[in-house]
Amino acid sequence: MKRPPKNRFSVLLIGLICVFGCSNTKYLEEGEKLYTGATVKMVDTKDSEIQGEIEEVIVPVPNKKAFGLFRAKLWIYNVVGEPKKKKGIRYNLRTKIGEPPVLLKDLNAERTVSLIENRLYNNGYFFPKVKYNVNVKEKKKRANVTYSIDPGKQYKINSITYPKPVDEISATINNAQKESILKVGAAYNLENLKNERSRLNNYVKDRGFFYFNEEFLLWEVDSTLSGKVDLFLTLKKNIDKKNLEVYKIHQVYINPQYDLTKEDNFKDYDTLQIDSTYYLEKDSTFRPTIIVDESAFEKGNLYSRKLHDRTIRKYTGLGPFKFVNVKFQEDPSDYHLLNTYINLTPLPKKSIRLEVSATSKSNNFVGPGFEASFKNRNLLKGAELLTLNLNSGFETQITKNAKGLNSYELGAELELSIPRFLVPFNMISSSTRYTPKTRYKFNYRLLNRVQYYQMNSFGASFGYRWRETETKSHEYNPININFLKLSDTKTAFDSILDANPLIRKNFEEQFIIGSTYSYTFDSRLEKEKRHNFYFQGNLDLSGNLAQLVTASIKGDAPSNENSYKLFGATFSQYVRTDINFKYLFNIDENNQIVTRLIAGVGVPIGNSSTLPYIKQFFIGGSNSIRAFQARTLGPGTYSLSEEEQVNSLFLDQSGDIKLEGNLEYRYDIISFLKGALFVDAGNVWLLKEDPNKPGGKFETNQFINEIAVGTGAGLRIDATFFVLRFDLAFPLRKPSLPEGDRWTFDSIQLGEKSWRQDNFVFNIAIGYPF
Template sequence: MNRHLIYILLVIAAAVAVTGCNITKSVPDGDALYTGATVKIEDSVLSSKKKKSMRSDLASLIRPKPNKKILGVRFKLAMYNLAGNPKKEGGFRGWLKNKVGEPPVLLSDVNHLRTAEILQSSLENTGYFHAKVTGDTTVKGKKATATYVAKPGPQYKIREVVFNKDSSILTKTIDSAAKNSLLKPGDPFDLGVIKSERDRIDAYLKERGFYYFDGDYLIIRTDSTIGNHEVNLYVHVKPQTPKEARLVYRINNIYIFPSFRLNSATNDTLKANASYYKGYYVADRRKLYKPRMFEQSMQFKPGDVYNRTDHNLSLNRLVNLNVFKFVKNRFEVVPGGADTPRLNTYYYLTPMPKKSLRSEINASTKSNNLTGSSLTVGWRNRNTFRGGELFAVDATGGFEVQFSGNFKGYNTYRGGLETSLTFPRFLVPFIQINTRGGFVPTTKLLLGYDLLNKQKLYTMNSFRAGFSYIWKENIYKEHQLSPISVSYVQPLKITQEYLDSAAKNLTLQKAIEKQFILGSSYNFNYNELAAGGNGTGLYFNGNLDLSGNIAGLVTGANAKDSNIKYIAGAQFSQYVKLEGDVRHYTKVSSGIIWANRLIVGLGYPYGNSTALPFIKQFFVGGTNSIRAFRSRALGPGTYKDTTSLTFLPDQSGDIKLELNTELRAKLFSIVHGAIFVDAGNIWLYNADSLRPGAEFRASRFMKEIAVGAGVGLRFDISFLVLRLDLAMPLRKPFLPDGERWVIDKINFGDPAWRKENLIFNLGIGYPF
C-alpha cells in the first residue's frame, strides 16, 4: 500500500509538472491569462513600513483574484487543463475539470478602472482625502498583469471630538461614555473606526435601559475645513430619533411558558394559568417543571433596568439546560407608563422529547495494523426530577482486529455500560450557590463498568465511579472538578500464553495488575477557537490528578520499603499526575493553517506506588501521536523490547514530552494536504531493572527524543475528516548514542527499508 501511494503521488506530480508548462492552454484567442496585480505607492513622506501596510491593504481589495498557486504551481488550473474537454460530465475527466479544476481567470474579467475607483475610495475612507489611484494592464504573450499606482497625499487627523450636550437623559448617558471613545485626538480619520464608535455607543446604551435605541440614530459630522490637514468630529443624536428610543426601560413582569407550542393559545390565555414564584410568573399547568429551575436560569428580576447582557445570558442559560428545543423571548411595552417606562418580558420554551434514543458508530485504525469499530447506544431521560436533570445510560461495544500479519487472531473486544445523572446546578450539602453568566453549572454523578477481552491473552474488567462539578466562565473557559473519582481494575482470565510471555518479559505484568485508584482531579480547558473565528487561536487543556493521599497517610504505606497496603485485595495507587496540552493554530493565508502542539506530562508515584497505574500512564506513537512509530511501541527512554513475542506489549511511562508541527493546505474540493514533523518520548520516574535506559534523567533526556516526519491527505466530508498519513522516522532513540539520526539511511528504493520505516496511518479527524 505504501509503494502504491508513492507511485500515485509521483504520477500526480508529473502530471502537474507537464501541464504547468502549458498553463495558458485553455485561454481563448484574443484574451490572456490574468496572473495578478501589483500595487505601487508613490509618496515621499510615508515610511517604508506604512507603505508596506498600505500596499497589503489595497492588494486585498483587488478583484478578481488570479488562479491560486500551491507551492508555486497553479494546481487547480493545471488540473482543468489536464482534463481537456470531457465528453461525459459525470466521468473522471468531468470530475477532474469541474470539481478539482478551476477555469483560467482572464484579462477580460479585469475592470482596472473600476478597481482603481475602489482603491481610491478606500484611501479616502482612511483619511487620505486627496488620494488618486490609476490602473493599467500589461500583456506579454498569453499572460497579463495589472498595475495600480496610488498617490495618497496627506492623511487627515483628528483635532477634536465633540459630544453634544443637553439636558436629556439620552444625551447625558452618551456623554458619560465619551471617556472610552474610540475616536482619539491625534489619530488618523478612519471611517471604519467611526462606524465602530457608533456601535460602541449603541451597545453602551443597550446596557443602560435604552431598549429601542439603534446605532443609526447617531450621526458623526466631520469638519475638514479647519486647516492643517485636521478634522473636528461632532457626535449628535439625529433630530428624527423617535421618543421611545430616548427612554430608559425597566423590567415589569416576567412570564415563562415552558410548554409552548406553535399552536398555543394567546398570551392572555397562557398568563391565566401562571403561578407566581419569587418574582416570576410560570405558566406550567401540568407542573412538569420546578419553578426553582427558572429562577436559577433567569438573570432579570422585576424592577431591573433593561440591559442586553442579562437579556442574552438568560437566553443562553435556558438553552444550556438542554431541556428545551427552542427558546425565544419578546418584550412588550406596558401601556400608560410614560413617566416610568416598563417592559413585560415573555419567554416561550418548546420542550425536547422527555425520552430519546441515540446511537453512534466509529471506525478506527492503528499503525500496528489493527482495524476496528465501535457502536454506542444511549438512552436519555430529560427533566428526570422536574428540575432539568438528565439521566443517561450508554452501552458500548467494539472490536479491533487484524485480518493478516503477525497479530492475526489477537483481536480485541470491548464492552461497557455507563450511567450518569446530571443536575443543572451545584449540589453542595447545606449550601445553595447561585451563579451568573451564560452557562449553567452542572453536577454529575457517574457509574460505569468496562470489559476488555484481548483474545488469546487476557480478559479484564473495571468499575468506575465519580462525582464532578462542571462549569464554564464563558465560551472559551471550562472547569471540571472531581472531588471523588474511583477506579477498580482486576483480571478475569489470563491465558497460559500470556503468562509464559510475562515470564520472559516481566513488564507485561503491569497490564494485568489489580488496580485501585481513589482520588480527585481537576481539569481546565481554554479554547480560543470555540467561537469560530478566523482559524488563528490558542488551545490549552490542563489536568491535575491526585490519588491515594488520605489512604496513604492513614496506612503509612511505603512501597520502596515493601510496606505495601491493599484495598479490596488490590494495591491502592498513590501518585500526583500533571498533564498540559498546548496547541496554537495560525491561519497563514486562505486555505493554509499552521498547527503546533506541545504535550508535557509528569507522574510522581510515591508512598504505596513506585510507578503510575497502567491505565494512568503515558504512551506515544500511533495515529494521533508520533506517527513515524507504531502505536504505543516507542520508549520509554532508550529502551526497546527485543523479546520474540507474537504480540507487541504496550510501552508506557510516567513522564511524557511530545511536540508536533503540521502545515495544512486545501488542495481542491474536499481534499486537503499536510506535511508534518513529530518528536517526543516517554520515560519512567523510577529506574526499572527490567527496562534499562527507561529512567528519566535531566542531563540526557534531549538526546532520547524520537523524531519523525511525513506527508498526508485529508478528505473533509463535512460530518467527518478521513485522514491518510505516511511517515518515516528521522531519529530513533533506541539506537546507540551517535547513531540515532537516520536521515542519511533513507532509501525509498529498498523494499526492506520501506517495510521497516514507512508507517501508514489511517485516522478519523485531525491528529490535533
Template sequence: MKIKPIYYIPFLLLLVYSCSNTKYLPEGEMLYTGAEVKIEDSLMSKSDKKALKSEMQELLRPKPNRTILGWRFKLSMYNFAGEPKKEKGFQYWLRNKVGEPPVTFSQVDMDYNADVLQNRAENRGYFKSRTSADSTSSNRKAKAIYTVKPGKQYTIRNVIWPDSLGTRLDSAVTRTKRRTRLKQGSPYDLDKIKDERNRIDERLKEKGYFFFNPDYLIIRVDSTVGDHQVDLRIRLKDDVPERAKKVYTINNIFIYPNYSLSAASDTLSTPTENDSVTRYKDYTIIDKEHNFRPIIYDRTLYFHKGDIYNRKDHNLSLNRLVNLGTFRFVKNQFKISDSLDTALDTYYFLTPLPKKSIQMELSAKTNSANYNGSELTVNWSNRNTFKAAELLSISAFGGLEVQMAGQNKGYNVYRIGSDVSLTWPRFITPIKVETPSAYVPRTKVAIGYEYQNRQKLYSLNSFKTSFGYLWKEDITKEHELKVFDAIFVSPSHVTEEYRNRIKDDQSGSLQRAIDKQLIFGPTYSYTYTNTMRQFKKNTIYYKGSLDLAGNITGLVTGANIKKGDTISVFGVPFSQYAKTEHDFRFYHKFSKNSQLATRATIGFGYPYGNSSELPYIRQFFVGGTNSIRAFRARSIGPGTYRDTTVTANSFLPDQSGDIKMEINAEYRMKLYSVVHGAIFVDAGNIWLWNKKDGMEGAEISKDFYKEFAVGTGIGLRLDLSFLILRLDGAFPLRKPWLPDGDRWVLDDIDVGSKYWRKENFVLNLAIGYPF
C-alpha cells in the same frame, strides 16, 4: 534520501502539463495571474505599509486561479478534462467540480479596483492619497499593478461629546466616553468610528434604553482644524424618536414552556386563567402539562420585575435557556406595558426537545498495530428526568478489534460495557454558588463497567465512578472538577501463554497491564480555546490537568512503600501519586485554505507514599495515529530503552513512562473541494523518573533532548464538515534506541526499497485531525 528516478516522472509530467494552460485560452485573451499593490510613501513605517498593503490586496477582484506551489492545479484539471458531452459523468465532474475555469485579464476592472483602494485609503485617514493602475503582460499572461500614494495620515485632535447638562439621553451618551475607542492622537479610522457608535449603543442598552439604535448617533468629522488633524463631534440626530429617549424597566414576565412553532402567533397578550397559569415569584408560567418545575426559570433568567432593562441580562437569560439542552428553540419578545409606558412586558417562548431519545452509533477503527474493528454504542437519554432539566443517560457498548497482520496476528480484543450518568443543571453544594455566566453550571455523577477480553491472553474488569462539576466562564474557558474519581481494575482468565511472556518482558509492562489497580481522588482540568473565532489569523488551544490520587488517605494512614508500609483497601493497595499534563496548540492561518498547526505536550507523574510507580492506566505513552505517527502506537521509549528480546513473533508490550514530552508541526492545505493535504513532523519520547533494573537508558537525564524520536510524513484528508477521514503515511527520521551519533537515519531512507518500506513506513487511518 534514495528515490528512484522513475518516481519523478509523474511530477515532471504534471509540471509540463501545467505550463500549457494558456494554450486553451480564447483568441485574444490573457490569463490573469494576480495583482500587486505598491505603497509609495517615505513617511510610513514598514509595518504600517505592510498592514495597509495586505488589507488592500484582499479587496481586489477577481481573484486569480488558485495555485499550489506555483501550479494552477484546478485550472489544469479543467483544461485536462476538456468539454464534456453531457452534464454528468466523470469528465463533467473533473471539469466542473475539481477544476475551475480560467480567470482572464478581460474580467478585471482596473478602474473599479483603483477606486476601491482609494476609498479604503481615505477610510484609513489618508485623505489626500492618489491611486493609479497599470498592467504588465508576457506569454499570454497579464498582471495588474496598483500604485497608492497615501501621503500623511490624519490623526484625531479632539473628540467632542454632547453637553452633559443637556437632555437625559445626551448625558447618558457622554457618560459612556470612559471606554471610548476614539483616542486623542490616534489615526483617523472610519471602521473605528462605526465601532464606536455600536459601542455607545451597547452601553445605552445596558442602561435601559431599549429602543435606542446606533443610527440615531452621528459623528461629524472636521478636517480643517489643523495640520493633518481632525476633530470628531459626537451628537444625537434631531429626529430621534421619543421612545428611544426613555429608560425602560421590566414589568410582567410570561413564560410559555410548551410553545409550538406550528401554532405560533405573533400576538402578544396577557394570559387568562383558562390558560393554566402558574405564578412563581416574578414569573407567570403557562404550562398546561406541568412538564417543568418553576424553579428551572429562577436558575436561568436574570430579569426580575422592576429591574431596569439590560441587554447583557437579556442575552445571558437566552443563552442559559439554550444551554440547558432541554429546549429546541428559545424565543424572546418585549412589548410596552399597557399600564405603564416606560415598562416592558417580557415573553419567553420555549419549544422543548423530545423528553426521551435513543441513539445508536456504529464506528470503525484502525491503528498502526494493525488492529481493525468496530464498536456499537446504544444510548438512551431523558432530558427532563425530575422536571428541572436533569439529564439521565444510559449507554451500552460492545466492540471488536481484530489484528489482521503483523506480529501477534489473531490476538483479538473484545469489549463490552455500560455507563450511567445523571447531570443536574446547577451546582449541588453545601453552600450556594452563583455563576454570572451565559453557560449553566452542571453537577454530574457517573458510574460505569467494562469487560475487556484480549483473546489468548487475559481479561480485565473495570469499574469506575465519579462525582464532580463542570462549568464555563465564557465561550473560551471551561473547567471540570471531579471531587471524587475512582476506578478499580481486576484481571481474570490470565493464560499460561501470557504468563510465560511476562517472564521474558524486561520492561515489566506486560505484568503491569494485569495488576489489580485501585485509584481514587480528585481531578481537575482547565481548557482555554479561541479556535472557534474563524476570523482570527492566530488561534490557540490549551488544556491543563491535575490528578491527585490517594493523597489524603496516604497522609492519614502513613503509607510508605519504601518502608514496607503498604496500605490496602478491599485487599488492593491504593495508588498514590500526583500527575499533571499540559497540551498547548497554536494555529496560524496563511490564507483561507492553508494553515500551520503546532502542538506541544508535556506531562509529569510522580508516585510516592503507597506507590512506587504510576498505575498502568495513568502512565504516559507516545506513538500512533494521534501522536508520533512514524512509529507504532505505544512503541517508543522510555528513553533510549529497546527490548532486545522482541522478535518477529514476539508479543509487543506497550511502553509506558512517568514523563512525556512531545512536539508536532503540520502544514495543512486545501487541494480541491473536500480533499485536503498535509505535511508533518512529529517528535518526542517518554521517560521514567528512576533507574530500573533491566531497562538501561529508560530514566530521565539532563540529555533528554538527545533522546527524542522524530518522524515525518504526508497526509490526505476528506473534510466532509460533519466527518473528517484522515490517511497519514509516515516514516522515522530519528530512532532514539540506536547508539548516540547513529540515531539520525536519513541516509537509510530508501523509498524504492520494499524491505525499507516494510520496516519503516507506517500508514495511519483515523477520524478527525490529530490535533
C-alpha cells in the same frame, strides 16, 4: 549499488510545474492573456504595515496554485474541456474541481485603485498616491499588474467630543465615554469608529433604551488640521421619540411547552405565579422553580440586552430545550412597560442511539464494535440529564508475526448531569451567563486479552463543570475513584510479570482515589479570527488524603514491600499534570497552519513506586506521531525486539514523561476534499531507570537526541457533520537506532530499495488529529 541522483525529486517537481504552466496557456483564445496576479510596492518600507490590508482589496484574484507552485484546478478545467451534458463525471470535474481561467480582460485596474485609496483613507491616510502598471508577456500569454503606493502621512486623533448631557439619552452616551476604545494620539481608523459606535449602542441598550439603534449615532470628522483629526459624535436628526426613551420589564411569562406550529395564548392555560413571574403550567413536565430561576428578567427592572442574551444562554445550556425564543410586547396600560414572553420548545424527553462500527488501527488490530446510548433529558423534572452508554468491541491482530491474537471489551457508563451547583455554599454567582453542571459518573470496563489476561475496572466520580466566559471553562472532580483488578492471567503473561517487577506493579490490584482539575481556554469559540489559541491544563492528584489518614493510624511509612492498603488492595499515590497547547493561523479561507504542543509528567510518591497503567503516557498512532504505530514508541531509545513484540504484544510502551509537537498545513482541494502536509515529533520517558527497558530513563542532557520525527501527507473528506481522514506517514528519525544513525533520510530517497512498504504507516481515522 548505484545511487539515484539526489536532485531527482527537484527535476520531477520542475517538470510538473512546466507541464501545468505551459499547458494552461495553450487553451487561451487569440489575444487572451492569463492574469497571474498583482504586486504591491510601497514607496517607503515604513508603510509596509498597511500592505496586508491593501492586498485584501485587490481584484481579481488569480487562479489558485496547488502548494503555491502550479495551477492544478485550471489545468483540470482545461484538460476536461466543455462537457456535452450538465451532468456526469466530466461535468463535475470541470465545474466542481476545475476552475475557469482568470484573464487580463477581467482586470479593472482603475476600480482597484479606488478600492486601495478607500482602504488607505479608512486607516487615516487621507492623501494617498496610487499608480499602476500592467506587465504583459506576449510570448508566454501572461500578464500581471504592479501597484506603486505612496500612502502619505497618517492622521492621528487630536480630540474626541461626545454629545452634551442635555437629556437622558445624551447623558447616558456621555457617561459611556470613560470606557471608549478611541484614544487621543492614536491613528485614525474607520473600523475603530464603527466598533465604538457598536459599543455605545450596547451600553445604551443595557440601560433600558429598548428601541435604540446604532444607526442613530453619527461620527463627524474634521481633518482641517495638518496631520490631525477632531472627532465629533452626534445623534441623528429627527429620531422618533419612542426610540430615545427608557423601558422597564413588566410582567414575565414563561411557556416551557411552546409549540412552534401555533401561537399559544397564556389566557387559555393555568399559570403559576412565582415571585413576579408567571409560569404556564400545561402539565407537570418540569418543576416550575427550576425553569423560572434561569430567567434574568424581573418585574420593575430596566430592559437590558445583557440580561436578554444571558436568559437565552441559560435556557439553551439547561439541556432539555431545542429552541429558545424571547419576545417583548408593550403593555396596554403604559407603552414604557414591556411584557416579556419566554417561549421554550422542548426536545424529546427520551432517546436511544445505536451505532455499529468497524475499526482498523495502526497497530494492525481490526474488528467490529457496537455502542448503544440512552438519554433521559428530564429525569427528576429539573432538567437533569441521565445518560447510559453501553459499548462492546472485538479485535484481532493480523500481522506476519502474530495472527489470531484476540481481544474483546465490554463497558458501561452511567452519568447524571444536574444543571446547577449542588454545594452547601455559593461557589459562583448565580448571575453567571452560563449554566453550570454537577455530574455523577459510574463506569465499568472489562478488557479481555484472550491469550494473556482479563482486567476489570470500576470507576466513580463526582464533580462540577462550568464556563467562566465564552473562552474559559473549568472542570473540577473532588472525588474521582477507580479500582483495577487483574484476573485470569495466562502462563505467558505471568512469565512477563515475573521477569519485570515494575510491569507487575503497573498491573497489580489497586485503588485510585483522588481529585482532578482541568482548565480550558479556547479562542476558537469567539468570532472568526486570523490567530486562534487553545490551551488545556490538567492536574490529577491521587492517594494523598488516604495516605495521610493511614499514616496517622499505622504510624510507619509505606514501602515497596509493605504498601498501605484500602479494603485489602493497594491504593495509588501520585501527582500527574499535563498541558495541551494549540495555535491556529488562518492564512486565508482555504489555507491554515495548525501547531500543537503536549507536555506531561506523572510522579509516583509515597505509597507508589510506579504510575498506574491507565495513568501512564503513550505516544504514536493516528492522533499523535502518525509515522509510528499506536503505543509502540519509547520510552526513550528503548524498542521491543521482534520476539518481544510477539511475547509482549499487549504491553504498550509507556512512560512517566511525555513531550510531543505537531505541525500541520491544511489546504482546500475542493469544497469537501481537503489536504494536509504534516510533521510530528516527540517521545515518552521513564523517571526511574528500568533494567528491562534500557535507554528509557529521561536525561536532561540527552532527551533532545531521543526525539522521534515523522512526516507525511493526508486527505480529509469533510462532510460538515463528520470528517473521514486518511494519513500516510513515514519516520524521519527513529530514536531506537544507534546514535548517529537515527536520521533515516537515506531510506526515503526515490528509487532506493530501502524505501519499503513497512517504512510507511497508513492511518484511517474520524475527525482531525488536533
